[in-house]
Amino acid sequence: MSRINNTAEAQPNLPESHSPLQTPVKPGFSSYKGKKRGPDPGNKGFLKRLSKQKALFLMSFPFVIWLVIFKYIPVAGWVMAFQDYKPQLGIFEQEWVGFKHFKDLFNEPMFYRALENTLGMGILGLVFGTLSAIAFALLLNELRFLTLKKWTQTISYLPHFVSWVIVANIVITMLSPEGIVNNLLVGVGILDSPINFMAQPDMFWGIVTAADVWKETGWNAIIYLAAMAGVDPQLYEAAKVDGASRWRQMWHITLPSIRPVIIVLLILNIGNLINIGFEKQMLLGNNIVAEKALVIDLYALDYGIGMFRYSFGTAIGIFKSVISIILILICNGFAKRIGEGRVF
Amino acid sequence: MQKRKWTTFDIILTIFMLFIVVITLYPFLNILAISLNNAVDTAKGGIHIWPRDFTLANYQEIFGSNDRLLQAFFMSILRTVVGTLTGIIASTMLAYVLSRRDFVFNGLVGFLLVLTMFVSGGLIPEYMLIRQLGLINDFGVYIWPMLISAFNVIIIRSFMDNLPTALEESAKMDGANDFVIFTRIIIPLCLPVIATIALFLAVMQWNSWFDTYLYARGSEALTTLQFELMKILDNANISSGDITSQNAEVIAGQTNPQSIKMAITIIATVPILMVYPFLQKYFVTGLTLGAVKS
Numbered sequence: 001m002s003r004i005n006n007t008a009e010a011q012p013n014l015p016e017s018h019s020p021l022q023t024p025v026k027p028g029f030s031s032y033k034g035k036k037r038g039p040d041p042g043n044k045g046f047l048k049r050l051s052k053q054k055a056l057f058l059m060s061f062p063f064v065i066w067l068v069i070f071k072y073i074p075v076a077g078w079v080m081a082f083q084d085y086k087p088q089l090g091i092f093e094q095e096w097v098g099f100k101h102f103k104d105l106f107n108e109p110m111f112y113r114a115l116e117n118t119l120g121m122g123i124l125g126l127v128f129g130t131l132s133a134i135a136f137a138l139l140l141n142e143l144r145f146l147t148l149k150k151w152t153q154t155i156s157y158l159p160h161f162v163s164w165v166i167v168a169n170i171v172i173t174m175l176s177p178e179g180i181v182n183n184l185l186v187g188v189g190i191l192d193s194p195i196n197f198m199a200q201p202d203m204f205w206g207i208v209t210a211a212d213v214w215k216e217t218g219w220n221a222i223i224y225l226a227a228m229a230g231v232d233p234q235l236y237e238a239a240k241v242d243g244a245s246r247w248r249q250m251w252h253i254t255l256p257s258i259r260p261v262i263i264v265l266l267i268l269n270i271g272n273l274i275n276i277g278f279e280k281q282m283l284l285g286n287n288i289v290a291e292k293a294l295v296i297d298l299y300a301l302d303y304g305i306g307m308f309r310y311s312f313g314t315a316i317g318i319f320k321s322v323i324s325i326i327l328i329l330i331c332n333g334f335a336k337r338i339g340e341g342r343v344f
Numbered sequence: 345m346q347k348r349k350w351t352t353f354d355i356i357l358t359i360f361m362l363f364i365v366v367i368t369l370y371p372f373l374n375i376l377a378i379s380l381n382n383a384v385d386t387a388k389g390g391i392h393i394w395p396r397d398f399t400l401a402n403y404q405e406i407f408g409s410n411d412r413l414l415q416a417f418f419m420s421i422l423r424t425v426v427g428t429l430t431g432i433i434a435s436t437m438l439a440y441v442l443s444r445r446d447f448v449f450n451g452l453v454g455f456l457l458v459l460t461m462f463v464s465g466g467l468i469p470e471y472m473l474i475r476q477l478g479l480i481n482d483f484g485v486y487i488w489p490m491l492i493s494a495f496n497v498i499i500i501r502s503f504m505d506n507l508p509t510a511l512e513e514s515a516k517m518d519g520a521n522d523f524v525i526f527t528r529i530i531i532p533l534c535l536p537v538i539a540t541i542a543l544f545l546a547v548m549q550w551n552s553w554f555d556t557y558l559y560a561r562g563s564e565a566l567t568t569l570q571f572e573l574m575k576i577l578d579n580a581n582i583s584s585g586d587i588t589s590q591n592a593e594v595i596a597g598q599t600n601p602q603s604i605k606m607a608i609t610i611i612a613t614v615p616i617l618m619v620y621p622f623l624q625k626y627f628v629t630g631l632t633l634g635a636v637k638s
Contacts, residue, residue, distance in 0.1 A: 050448050055522035060441040060453050063434060063492060067456050070489055074465020074473050087472075136364075143361055144354045152361045154621050155368050161616045163551030165574045166609050170371040172577070178389040180374065214367070222628055246353055279554065283577060297467060304468040305558070317466025325462075
């Protein structure tokens with residue numbers, strides 16, 4: 001087969017040696033390091049190649065159609081935000097109103113409350129979510145009792161896999177006036193009588209954050225634990241010879257080693273600061289705490305679908321996307337400046 | 345490495361980790377105990393991890409006397425099975441096409457897919473689309489919108505990129521076409537990553553409630569366990585999350601909505617508990633790999 005011969009000839013140009021059976025790799029594509037699948041495209045004509053790849057074409061075509069319908073048509077639906085959308089009319093028969101809905105949005109006091117709640121719970125979730133996951137990973141990494149280590153890790157994933165409906169049920173049950181939390185607090189003497197936590201507006205952000213930490217800490221720690229497994233054991237040996245305590249080893253070796261992972265995840269999470277969703281707030285909220293539970297998505301849902309103000313709801317969505325993209329770009333630029341790995 | 349002595353640090357750490365295990369498991373054990381306890385007795389409080397007045401009435405209510413809850417249970421299973429199968433077929437197929445760097449449209453398809461991770465239409469345009477497609481109160485609303493996730497496709501493709509290409513090459517020389525190579529060679533090699541993605545998809549389908557709430561509220565037949573649980577939760581919340589006021593008007597029988605809620609919670613948790621520990625090895629690697637790639 002002439003192709004195999006080609007590979008043998010191309011080999012001197014490649015950084016690593018390739019076995020003759022592996023995919024022939026053009027020298028210019030050597031950055032793929034042999035991961036490139038399929039034969040050399042060569043210089044054959046486009047149509048000729050396409051006709052040979054009928055199967056690949058047929059295997060991807062339906063999904064391209066799917067992507068266009070389910071992912072790109074909704075984006076095209078953004079034009080609704082600049083119209084006074086009425087469902088009975090066609091998309092081109094709508095009345096164009098420019099930025100009217102955005103102006104309305106910025107004049108609504110409710111919108112600022114939703115923004116404040118979204119960012120408040122977003123920042124609390126980011127700070128405590130990151131800290132708890134790193135702390136849990138650090139301590140689990142130090143645990144000497146290996147059976148317990150394995151079991152703790154497996155058990156810590158459990159809440160991640162159950163739905164927010166179930167977690168909301170758990171939180172409401174535990175925090176109810178007869179629940180364990182009130183029992184303990186009254187028993188220890190911190191509280192004189194049980195309080196209904198779910199009916200305290202000032203506690204709502206804290207409850208959502210605590211529920212989030214309870215649910216996701218174990219799962220979020222996976223990635224930090226994987227990074228810690230890659231730290232060179234010789235570093236710890238050397239530190240021990242120098243008489244460093246376990247705390248000092250954690251602080252001076254483990255933490256700096258996983259710094260790039262922490263920074264990449266922080267950037268991704270800051271980009272998602274405004275995309276905290278609405279599930280927790282919708283399920284844990286009630287009429288009494290509504291003022292603290294209203295987040296941007298719930299606001300869009302109430303106005304956009306509940307009150308049939310489709311154009312207004314779409315404008316809220318666009319605002320959210322724009323903020324999200326700005327946050328990602330800022331963080332990415334910042335990471336580039338301090339010389340850590342960029343996300344893109 | 346020589347065996348080191350257990351220090352105070354180790355003892356405190358072990359106790360702390362046991363504490364973490366307790367606060368993770370206690371709520372589930374508590375809810376299990378309440379679900380197995382007489383509802384009237386539960387209202388008196390004081391149930392921890394062991395039922396005081398044992399009864400199966402709450403489960404009998406779900407599986408025996410209440411048609412709607414039984415229907416919800418089967419609909420949860422149906423959407424999980426169908427959604428997982430279709431999702432796996434779609435993402436594996438698309439991942440294979442994207443792993444073929446020689447495919448003429450590779451760049452275009454890859455771009456269209458990855459872009460969806462950064463731009464999304466948002467709640468309202470998606471709602472309008474589902475309405476225009478006629479998927480309101482239709483089983484399809486559980487399957488179509490969730491068919492492909494870019495994140496899952498990228499994880500599968502990363503796995504395929506690391507497979508040896510020798511088998512594929514020899515099959516090609518024997519004249520096998522790309523589809524045969526995909527089904528006979530690639531799929532069997534990809535079983536570990538397929539198991540991981542199947543777990544993610546199954547958990548997502550099993551746990552969904554919002555699509556039922558938004559798109560399928562009008563259909564009795566399409567209700568799911570999670571949605572029924574959400575409705576009970578919502579009713580309790582109207583009275584400010586105060587469960588006592590509900591229990592004050594306890595039904596004459598052995599059950600009430602609050603205790604049935606606990607039984608549904610257990611039924612919705614058990615399948616997850618039975619599956620995820622066995623796939624742990626796979627999803628940990630899958631997640632780490634996916635994170636490194638993205």
